[in-house]
Amino acid sequence: CGVLYLLKSGCQWRMIPSDFPDWRSIYAYFRIWSYKDEGSKSLLEEILKKLVGEVRTNNGRNTQTSFAIIDAQSVKNTDTAENKGYDAGKKISGIKRHIAVDTQGLPHAIHITTANITDRDGANTMILNEKENLSTVENFLVDGGYSGENFAAKVKDSIGATVTVAKRSELHKFTVIPQRWVVERSFGWIEKSRRLWKNCERKLNTSLQMVVL
Secondary structure, three states, X not given: OHHHHHHHHOOOHHHOOOOOOOHHHHHHHHHHHHOOOOOOOOHHHHHHHHHXXXXXXXXXXXXXXXXXXXXXXXXXEOOOOOOOEEEOOOOEEEEEXXXXXXXXXXXXXXXXXXOOOOHHHHHHHHHHHOOOOOOOOOEEEEXXXXXXXXXXXXXXXXXXXXXXXXXXOOOOOOOOOOOHHHHHHHHHHHOOOHHHOOEXXXXXXXXXXXXXX
């Protein structure tokens, strides 16, 4: 409850109210739940995978999806962050969140990089890291930032899935791209937590675990 309070309110660890245990104890548990070796999953990531599977099963679906939507979001850093890069397209210095969601907006893969990493490179790494979760995916839906034969070929080599690029409207006005709004809504859900409005974390793994929470 103390960790979720910090996530939702955006306060600092030392400012967690006295109704909760000492902030050092809360932070120590968060460190344990967030710890991961290279190639392994943290306890929080394992819990998220189980919860997503349960929700899909309750909705009459398989635990793993056959269709996923990929997108990335650049987020500004605070001065406490150690890892940062510059996204020239968005003009943001910070990190980039890469996610793959199903048609319900549930996350099946999350990856955090510095903002200078391209959407394509970040997505390729995410797919390789999350091969187990994405093993049943047959098709990925992406936007124009992922277009190109190289990206599609790498995805095909990694897990045998195809890539479909969503077409934007040629009219000079805003229109909702079919199915693409799902992943944008997922980013909206993430930003309901004030801790995630900016990247306050020193380490990229901590940023990842906060998104997982």
